[in-house]
Amino acid sequence: MLKEYDFSKFENPYSDFKRKELGERLARAQRLVQNVDIPVLIIVDGWESSGKGYVIKDLVRELNPKTYKVSVFERPTEEEEARPFLWRFWEKTPQKGSMAIFDRSFYFKLLNDPTIQDDELEKNIQDISSIEKQLLDDNAIIIKFFLHQTEKTQQKRIDELQKDEYRSFMISERDEDQYKNYDTYLKHFDEILKKSDFTFSKWHILSTEDLKAASEKALGTTIDLIHEGIDRIMGMKNGGVQRFYRETIPSEKPLQDVDLNLHLSDKEYEKQKDELQLEAQRLAFKLYTIGIPTVLVFEGVDAAGKGGAIERLTRQMDPRGYEVITTSAPSDYEAQHHYLWRFYRNFPKKGDIKIFDRSWYGRVMVERVEQFATVEEWERAYEEINQMEQHLHNFGTLVLKFFLYIDKDEQLERFKDRQEEADKIYKITEEDWRNREKWDDYIEAMDEMLVRTDTSEAPWVIVEAQDKKYARIKVLKEFIYHAKKALKQV
CATH class of the missing domain: 3.40.50.300 (P-loop containing nucleotide triphosphate hydrolases)
Known part of the structure; x- marks a missing residue:
């Protein structure tokens, strides 16, 4: 996925639209979601200093603040460390008719630990798969973005932030570590994205070499996927799609033997x-x-x-x-x-x-x-x-x-x-x-x-x-x- 990604071939089918127009279209889609009581979860993950804040700001710019909530996930607090891995994420999942946007997500721990062992990685991927599948089966729409950038662009953005007295605080050890070990993290990110590119919740990789174009593509993709999700869910609710087959009923009756x-x-x-x-x-x-x-x-x-x-x-x-x-x-x-x-x-x-x-x-x-x-x-x-x-x-x-x-x-x-x-x-x-x-x-x-x-x-x-x-x-x-x-x- 990432290792084979060709930045020179980044396509933006929404370039004919202004970001404000796309934002207004997303606001209409969100009102539709609200009317049909469907929850929407948008995950924005990626490299540090890759423009997550820029993209999220454009995603919510035209939305009614009462219809969405942005949650930022950093390293877990002491209280969160004392709870099961998914505890803090379940708390922030969207209710029906609303939108939740995760700045980083359940993938945070995995993405930022390139030394994680295979068995622990597999367990965490399984846990993440279960929460995404359960939300999807409960008629949620899940949209996952990974913001990708070249090593050169990452260095440029880190340098710019360090020179800005008002934004230099945004640089963390993670930014520096990812930049210094770019190839190691690239391989690590690639493995995680491949393992978690589930058929029911695919990753959408956005090149942020041009942040404006990345933002336009995020807006347009979100609008399209929300409409596709509504069609899918409403079709199922109206009997348009048959997706359930009752499993064989177990013959065991343990209460008879008590x-x-x-x-x-x-x-x-x-x-x-x-x-x-x-x-x-x-x-x-x-x-x-x-x-x-x-x-x-x-x-x-x-x-x-x-x-x-x-x-x-x-x-x-x-x-x-x-x-x-x-x-x-x-x-x-x-x-x-x-x-x-x-x-x-x-x-x-x-x-x-x-x-x-x-x-x-x-x-x-x-x-x-x-x-x-x-x-x-x-x-x-x-x-x-x-x-x-x-x-x-x-x-x-x-x-x-x-x-x-x-x-x-x-x-x-x-x-x-x-x-x-x-x-x-x-x-x-x-x-x-x-x-x-x-x-x-x-x-x-x-x-x-x-x-x-x-x-x-x-x-x-x-x-x-x-x-x-x-x-x-x-x-x-x-x-x-x-x-x-x-x-x-x-």
């Missing part, structure tokens, strides 16, 4: 509980000390006892080191983003524990059964969730998922108990009764979820919860086992 006769006596429960809670506390402190982030997911049948299990698990833990995230229906603002967006915002930094009382798995359970998501949307969610959890694992996160199961008769008894006890009546809602009427549909969805998202990196633990005491002890034991295993791997 032994719900397992139980503990009060005496045995009290004998084990205190010691296990203290051990869980000690391990939580070790995870914090070493800096291992932990994600614990609790899902299950309604009234299976998730809250009680979480309460017993955390009883002796320092509350400053963990947080319970209770997941309900997304707010109007959250619904304007990709469904995983709100969960990324709550992922733990190094050493912290985040406990999700219900989670992203609502996509393949409630949203599937109640038809809040299309078949295509929840079908592709299995892969999206696996990719997200793989990303957490790559960062060193302990990911452990508990599924609490009771049978239909036990659920009915617990529902009745909640209705009769004043301090528990808040736990039972009309929605619980409606969900119960679809018991078989939910069990089918749960079985498929357990089969398709049980991975070595993020395993499911099915908890026999007919007896609450047994379930609480099993959750404690499983946390202790997996925490010790994670600590041994450090």
Whole structure:
């Protein structure tokens, strides 16, 4: 790509238009995007001192400031370093109908480290591929520009900036390092662009030897790609394109094999509980000390006892080191983003524990059964969730998922108990009764979820919860086992 790039053959099919006219056309395209509720992500990456600011300024010059946001990504802060690689980028992805422009992007770390090892490079490329594909599948338009320049032009621009007392601060060590090692970075950039030139999100290389021409081409290309994206997305929404094929439904039904006769006596429960809670506390402190982030997911049948299990698990833990995230229906603002967006915002930094009382798995359970998501949307969610959890694992996160199961008769008894006890009546809602009427549909969805998202990196633990005491002890034991295993791997 870059190594074969011929600067002398740079073509600008938009040279007949003035930049102001192109800017006004882009503003009209953005209004159209707003009307049809489509998010647009524009990535402007490239060499240091290659004119990213110049190009971005022209891209937004005629836009309504309320319709776009520019995010500048430099080296991650200490807070960002303590989070998974993609955390800070998910936060800035565009909501429906708006435009996000990234000055540098998820490629920043890769582009600026020519010594990065192949295995780490491949993991990061896979993570980037997943976020771009997930946004695209959620009907986003993604446009990627790489600003290219010759070694001579880079030197000239660095010299000009250094002589300008008002702009000399813009020169960083990266500018100097790239210039001094131009050939090394050229080879490195070329490799990354080739690996990340995905069929669903291609790179557009812009020569910035002539910044005005580069800006015109960026404007024109953005306008064209926005219109192409709108046609693609609206065609799919209107049934003009068939792109979904339901995978073979797994035949395994793990919930059929759950032994719900397992139980503990009060005496045995009290004998084990205190010691296990203290051990869980000690391990939580070790995870914090070493800096291992932990994600614990609790899902299950309604009234299976998730809250009680979480309460017993955390009883002796320092509350400053963990947080319970209770997941309900997304707010109007959250619904304007990709469904995983709100969960990324709550992922733990190094050493912290985040406990999700219900989670992203609502996509393949409630949203599937109640038809809040299309078949295509929840079908592709299995892969999206696996990719997200793989990303957490790559960062060193302990990911452990508990599924609490009771049978239909036990659920009915617990529902009745909640209705009769004043301090528990808040736990039972009309929605619980409606969900119960679809018991078989939910069990089918749960079985498929357990089969398709049980991975070595993020395993499911099915908890026999007919007896609450047994379930609480099993959750404690499983946390202790997996925490010790994670600590041994450090």
